Amino acid sequence: MKKRITLMVTFFMFVLLSHPMIAQQNSVTGKVTTKEDGQPLPGVTVLVQNTTIGTVTDIDGKYSINVPSGRNVLLFSFIGFKEQAVEVNNRSVIDLGMEADIEQLSEVVVTAFGIEVEKKGLGYSVQKIGSEDIMRTKQPNLVNAMQGQIAGVQVTNSGGAPGQSARIIIRGVTSLNPGADNQPLFIVDGIQIDNSTVESPGTPRGLSNRVADLNPDDVESINVLKGAAATALYGVRAANGAVIITTKKGKAGSTSVNVSSSIGFEQINRYPEFQDQFGQGFSGVYDPSSFWPAWGAPISEVRQTVPDHKYQDNWRRAFETGSQINNNVNISGGNENATFFGSFGRLDHKGVIPFSDWNRTSAKVNGQVKVSNKFDFSSSLNYINSGGNRVPHDRFMERMVYWSETTDIRNYIKPDGTMVSVGGNTNPIYDAQFSTFEDNVNRILGNVTLNYKPADWINFTYRVGMDAYSDSRTEITPGPKGIDGEAPLSSTGFIREIRINSRDLTSTFIVSMQKRWNENWNTSLRFGNDIFERKFDRLSSLGENFVIPEFFNLNNTRQVFSDQGKSIRRLVGFYGDVTADYRGTVFLNITGRNDISSTLPTENNSFFYPSFNLSYLFSESFDLPAWMTFGKLRASYAEVGKDTDPHLLGATYLSPSIYPLNGQVGFTRNGRFGDPNLKPERTSSIEFGTQIGLFKNKIELDIAYYKNNTKDQIIPVPVSTTTGFSSYVTNAGEIQNEGVEFILKAMPIQRNDFSWTINFNLSYNNNTVKSIREGIDEIIVGSQFGYVGSTVTMKLVEGRPYGDIYGSSYQRYYQGGVPEGLTTLNRDQDLLIGTNGFPIRNGTQLILGNAIPKWIGGIRNDFNYKNWDLSVLIDGRTGVQQYNQFDNFLAAFGIAGYTANRNETRVFEGFLADGTANSQEVWLGQGVGPDNRNYGAGFYRNSYRGVSENFVQDASFLKLRNITLGYTLPPRILEGTFIKSLRASVAANNIILYTPWDGFDPESFSAGAGGNAIGFTGLGFPGVQSLFFTLNLGF
């Protein structure tokens, strides 16, 4: 089958085109089968050569087509089979056996602007996952559904909260800017949609990335464009790659209805190890009013005198079994001239932290109408309502740490509605119940596409789309109720109302032309214009100090503060794309795009960048050994420019939100100064790859090497505040990502009643900060609290990779003194022990680890046996360390399992400063030890908790991401009923198989998907595992 880059909108477009328009014609019917075994072949495209008249074969492989007079050749084509041209010669019945095209890898992928092409002709890598692969994962968040399934794509679930954001990074972090969104562009049916994560002010509450609004059940396929060459046509917005989502469409034929219902249960998938021997108190002394949850006396000892004193197992009892109920119904159908699809979905999700929930309701309709042979249009409208109560998970987990281990955490509310407080601590469940934060998103995604094809060599497409949402958020923390002796959550109470309005408009115009010059040369040209606008407005009002307790309204507060943030960004792009193919063997594609961005200075706001990619199917020109079925080499070079956020340029003043005070409004310099000569960022990318099919393509291998350099990065460089500003937005620095991706697909067994398919992907990424602006030694991405100097910092330093975690450590013994310029901790080096017998803390921050995984990968095995199917997806990552803030807190409060050894003595292995081995025995406990020495607060509080080294830990994991077992009822059983198909399945998700990490799921992190400080787990919402039961019915 020869390579044709045609604007094939969809299969049914051919259906539409087949509508008879010409009177004089010859009707041809027939049946298409496979040549190999004579099975009927549905979906084969049948075209009258040199016309736009065409059809597809039905379920029995049958077709019917009218051939106008003067035309004599029918073209039969189908993915995976050789294209055939058959002369009609006045026959009225033409049956055909189609020959499998073993030289071709079957995949058709969607590239920029929704162009569907065969993967074999591409000079860059694109990877696709289909509806089944998405739905099987049972992830309500579409981003999570991609986890482990695509090479080079790292998806990190920021926690187990209902609706919580997930972060997706393709081929590494590309920006030195700590606040940059390194995530790819999301396109749904040709229209850019918003995937931002707007976190809560104050304590983290695990808000959603906006792609979580999409109903995965509506998705037909996801194509991931990884490199700059793949995204060159999208320009500035896709500098981090692009995720192209195609939604389900109606198909001509009888109307069909599909219903799916699933119910799932979830619980925390992993706990740190806790000690259960010591209860409330300090210094080994029991005290029921102590602030300290677990530094008290042995529980068994206290029970002798206090009968109900026991380990309460609060860490398990505080959490609940979460649930997900997901119902979807869709209806589709149509005829040759019009098709439609409609769906309705509802998800109810309750989390494991009490009172956390998130719901999503989605309604979608789309339709395609063929007006004439030359003109058709389609339109889609999707309404979504989502939101829920977002519990303050960081604060919840922190309060879990403080809560007495020997006091029932579930007994949290008194009859008068006030809180039961122990040792002055807030009960986390009470806080989760009453300190609420509700979001309510109303969103509309819509688009209209017009296609006009005046001749078969030229096509005009115009598409306009909108993504508009309002996000209404209300945060309430009640003040005192006015009851004597109550422990209020806040001395004043507050209500915060946030209103966010965002609207994206996209307009795309494409002209496509193609010409086959002769047998050898085929070319296509595409050019067009692309316009984008985003308007964003956020209004926030904070009212403090309620006049009437528990009457939660801004009007009922004594102090009100408001602030507003608006932005507008506009972008105009012009692009062109030329493709030439020679005998279907060599493909050359050149693109160019010029963007004009409103965010850059006028003199620098227009910028051009090209891309080139070449692919060569060497299996077409050489005689390869028989086992090598297909072989292709590809290479590409691309540049992409990138603009910045709006309204950054120059110096401005701002009025702090504290004003007005006494009727006066104060102004101060905005700490950010934007370089008035800002230039666009430049990413240049090279990629080499090969695609090989072995043993009649039973094994397919795809290997890619890439190197991306992003130069002239636009970064808010932190500058000395003595300059008059605290950050300077300028072009500063370069970052490089270099990596390799392997994709392996194998079909070891393909029999009629049993098949086994393996999909494997593995990727390696090496990131280097090549340079930072002169005068700046480091850029701080973020830091996270640790007790007494164990706070860790993520810094970018020239020559080092992104994601280095710096922190305090134990001093090491070096013969002949500490080496000069030591920046990285060597954990294998012996400890230096002080004269007191304890290791010595080194407060100078060293590199303790790196938070960007070196290797990520996944493997999916699919088995089909008769009507049974089993799918097992395992994914993992390695070469990654994270700061375990939980562990820091658990150590400081005597809750961690290892602190149970507090009453033991030990000799710390290591050397004294004079080089002799340490032999001093010391006690780990608090107060006066058995040796009559006063150990004060004890080893864990005096030393251990203050050393970051103890808490920067290997965060590798191997996870059983998904296992699904399904049974499809044989159609013959359903014969004669109104049900067409029935499938029942059970799935389990997110079961940790292996991790050296001591704590909750190492995947959770507190920054949320919008942040880059992923090396900090914080006290995030613990990860969960889940079990689902699903029923799918077709009518």
Add this chain to the structure above:
Amino acid sequence: MKNISKIKILMMSALMLLMGACDSWIDVNENPNNPQDAPIQGLLTNITFESTLNVYRAGSISSNYVQHLASPNPGSSSDIMEPLDYSGTWGSFYSVMSDITDLVRKSEDLGATHYAAAGQTLMALNLGMVVDMWGEVPYSEGFDFSTVTPAYDDDQALYTEVLSLLDQAIVNFGLTSTVTIGTDDFIYGGNIEKWVKFANSLKARYLLHTSGTQGYNPANVLAAAAAGMTNNLDDAKMNFFDQRFNPWAQVAINNENLLLGGWISTQFIEALDGTSYPTVDPRLQLMVGTTDAGEYIGVENGAGRGNAPEQGARSTLIPGQYYTSTLGPVLIMTYSELKFIEAEAAFSTDKPRAYAAYLEGIRAHMQMLSVPNDQVVAYLADPSVSMGVGALTINDVFKEKWIATFLHPETWNDARRFNYAYKDMTLPQNLNPDLNNQFIRRLPYPDSEVSRNGNNVPTVTLLDRIWWNQ
């Protein structure tokens, strides 16, 4: 087919239109949230507000060093004088000084000499505090973004600048201003007479700091003081707001809500309750709270509260007293402080004047706290307080000034000049071992400077002294 042609024309013309309108359509980058210019009134409002807060911020750093306050936790870094990162406070000072740079420049352009003068006065205040804490700091290359790594200026030269700014301010206050300061000034509400007294008082303060240096001339201090504040009504201070409580009041409120802070040092309690000195000071009950049992018990710096619970067993700041009322003032400089400056400056040359100023300083502070008159009289009549001109020692001046500048950063300047020689003041428990059993003499440079301007940051230890404290 007609329809199709129309659509085609429409599409093409739409495209042309968009291309043509592109330039103006794309020009939407002006910041809709933050203006490109600010009125001098708005700048002055924020400058007076933030300068006052800077006094509080500096005071909250130094109050543990001078043992007004102590941490409830053992070995707390501020108590035991460990290096702490004050990037935030540093940033607040430089932010205000940047705003003042703009205010002075704009005011001079407008001929608004009074605004320029207020700016110069507060620049002197902020710069003086920064130098007193950190010594050499950026100034001459700062504020205007001429370099991203401003050089550090010599601290003695910066003192010359502080005094020069005050002189310029005094001159400018004397000129006619095209714009009149009003309620946009949160300190004096536009009262220029008081501003002039304030500028002169500041001059006396900074000249006095140099008492241990060669160029010191007490006559200059006395001359400046003579033009300074003349009663408590002249105090430079800012009252707080319903929307924003006094920060010390907030500390006290937070402490009540178990966000522990504002615990009183044993040193302070014992100085006022008759332990260290013969008299019981009537101000004690107006400055700090009691235990549940009605006693005054402090916390020893560095030792922590021991077995005491979070509440009720130690003296802390409590809401509603002079220093801790929600709408009450943060004091920038008081008449009382000026009298003690006068007492110290006159001590060697005119002792009767020194003695009179010493007594007036105590009286002024007591009146400020609304100590009942009979108690003022009784305290001032105590022979340990009114020891007579001959018996007055410099230690007496420092002791009373230490009480009268409660929570104020000026106390730390005094303590360092006085070598922390207050009666019964001992090194904190668990003292930072790097200090070799000595008191802290300066702050370390903040991490933000080390990270962003590292090549210029001088290498110092906490024992390295500011130029006037050599």
